[in-house]
Amino acid sequence: MINDISFLTGIKDPGLKFDQDGIEDTGNLKILHLIKTGECQCPVCGRPMLKNGFRKRPVKIQGLPIANVPTVLLIKKQKYICPSSAICPQTVTKIAPIIGIKAGCRIANNVKQAVTLNLSKNISQKDLGEQYWVSASTVGRIIEACEDDFRPVKGWLPSTIAFDDFKSGRFAPKGMSMILMNPVDHRTIDIMLSRTSRALRTYFYRYFTRRARLTVKLVVVDLYQPYRSVIQELFPNAHIIADHFHVVVQAYRALQKIRIRVMNHYGPGTHEYRALKRFWKLLLQKINSLDNVHYYPRRNFRGAWLSNSEVIDRLLAMSDDLRKAYDYYQTLVDAVDHQRCEEFKSLIKRKLTNLPAELQKVQRTLRHHQKEILRSFKHHLSNGPIEGTNNKIKVIKRTAYGFRNFFRFRLRILMALKNSHLTVITCPKTKNSPSNLVA
Template structure:
């Protein structure tokens, strides 16, 4: 190879003291005396035909794993938004789904992604229910899309799934039974308890309205709404405080509850039913579940009867949760909250692929090493 002059190239490196750092490098050019082709010397830290060092690109990907908007990352690194997007797409291969494997315990939950990606505006998160690692983010939650998605997994992988923890959304049930023959469905305890929790609030508000604004009962029920929803084991029976709604009488929490129940027998019955539901999950008791579903033992108001109907409908799935009480949708709800933050700081996404990659990067689903 013969020397054939030089070529000056500009390479962007990590900023220094908050200022852009550009290295002007004079590269040696070479000429092949036989084929007359030319070549240019390579620079160790920069790929061929690239003006950004590998250290800059590695830092961009690390910044994308933080809850920061792309425009802010671009401004701090003295690059453009398009460069940030290319850096995001460069890690796509790290998040390829293994279609020949699924964990023994799955957890599914939906989150609001917007009408741009889904006809219903809801997408789905799929995680390992044991170690809480994300398996994938699915753009649609309707049965047709989910069937086409899960059918891509091998039959052996789907057979290996033993439990699937889901909320109370009915369409999931038929799909799970069809695609995961060995899987038991676990109804997430949070969503079951929420049915009774919401009913308690509705009953309290209805009783308040029956008494009318400005009455003593209205103010007391409004002030102590949290106490009505509190776990009975956490109610204080021993410490007394002056209560403004009861003429500053020194009352414990349990005595306040007794006075609230004197205002409405429906409220008292609903409270007992709600507390029994909490106790059932605390003890994983089938006996208490039988008592909850025994309609002859309860004279419930309409709001709480809806919760009873839900419990009876998902009775088998609730019993399954007693066998493996640690499997809940709590971790996936935390993931969904983080997804909302990612979406909010970006003011939404137009491209689902970018949205998915940003979620997986941010939640450290895969371990990615960068050589800098």
Template sequence: GLPSAGVTNILCIRKQKFICPKSKMCPQVITQIAKVAGIQPKNQISDAVKYRAIIELGKNISQTDIAENYAISPMTIMRFTKQFNEYIQPNYHWLPADIAFDDFKSGKFAKSGMSLLVMDSVHHRTIDIIESRTNNFIRSYFLRYTFAARKAVKTVTVDLYSPYRPLIHELFPNAIIIADHFHIVVQAFQALNSVRLQVMKQAGNGSHDWRALKRYWKLLMKDSAELDYQHYSKRINFQNRQLCDADVVDRLLNMSDELRKAYNYYQQLLHVIHHQDTESLSNLLNS
């Protein structure tokens, strides 16, 4: 049954078996087990638990956490969902004005191994999960919605995966495409790290510069506004001198002009995105 004060309630029920002998009105022997309200025949989970688990699926909680709260298995919740599937049909006449796509690794769920999460980007609620991120799957999914519903979409936020662009214009004629700033920062992050590895290779395996760039690489990737300028400690790769994080980064950048250029670009990008400076961001991306 439903848990009480965090403790699972287990009900042990003895049910009466009724036997109706033969009679003139009923020529056969009939046996029947007494029914218990709120529990389906041959089930060991009450209907109340099923209903509560289904309601919990509407929240941003994993199936594993829901299953743990109600002392059932995640596979049981999946079976409940299939049973109530006919009552949980999407409304194909409505879409939120602002939606977002994000692909993720879904394993055997999709042949390509990648599925697509569709969200309401304003209220941070999941709308649905599309089995595959291929254009055919996405097109066939959204064409189920009426043209009026698709026309009402104003913005679509996506990553930098280029095949999405023409498809979005086709499905949502009035939508503006917004590139998710997280993926822009990730590209700059990867580019900076690539320059760091090149400088390490040029310095030679095991050299002072190689060891310093390998040991303190996280400081290079950190937002400069979050670097520690106050606390000093011994740094192994710099003759055990007392240095703060900002001092270490400055010494690392002195090892290469290319590394300093890449670092400055990365930090400028973080700064303009954090302060939502659209003009500076445009100039930076076009530089």
């Protein structure tokens, strides 16, 4: 028969034996009375030590729950002594160590491992603690113990990197942090506390060698101007690629602004105001995905039976600026979606004075970043994976009811995401599952 203790608790110490009390079950707590004894060598002279009674009080160790009931191991530990002699000048005393339990720690290693494995799941610290009958702050400490595994690798950066900011918490300046990612294999490299240029500079100088930085060839980033000089300084060999999402967002925001301006021009209570308010989503929908087959009665247009594309026609008839903005936005979306360089070039050649004021600013920004945007068409890279990651971060934040500590926040995100350090992969069920063993 297998050693009962290792079968029950997962602690594989051959020196552990059951005490005469054996197993006690109080209903809501299982207590295993154990003795740890056996031979022990003197750390000074290496000879076997003499047994010297037991530790006064048994140590109480938190084990893995058995049948979902919290389990405590009460272990009587053997004391040893090596009396002073010629080889061993001073008397040496020792208490038996246990394999699978760290000295001085009251929680078994396998409990900590189980918690660590579950940290990659979307579960709050408190719930995870309850699952293994440890406190939330213990879980916090277990998270912090993983810090070493998630340190940036000083001498390595992928040839393509992307960064983007996201809303983190009150611990960050202005509540915004940065995520650094490899857009090719979608692995997160790191989370940075602050998104300021200064913080970026300090971060890369501190955590990466010059050689690592020189290997970076492409950097995907949004259209925020101050990053440009920092990127050129940090990654002298890199070309900047403008992120698709942020390019389209420019025109998107301008279109929304113009729609609201037109709405306010008509004034609340008018049918134009209500129609523009009601159909804002249709305006932003891609023109070739608009439904022109199904007709519905529209209350905003006196019950007329209109298809979605007809609704758009009627909305655009309300304002010339809106029509221009709509056309601009749709052309940009189309060019970006299908990587059409010529279409994009002709778009940014449109005369500034012909555009509404809101779009003039966009036009200037796009002209300014022309090269980076065209480069992004060529490389088919974008911050899309980061945007997906941002959603996941939001969920993590919500599950935890927010974070107060950036340190734990960063580790928790890195554990949950595909990252470039290590990935906690739970074994697929088919391998070594009990049913396979039976078969």
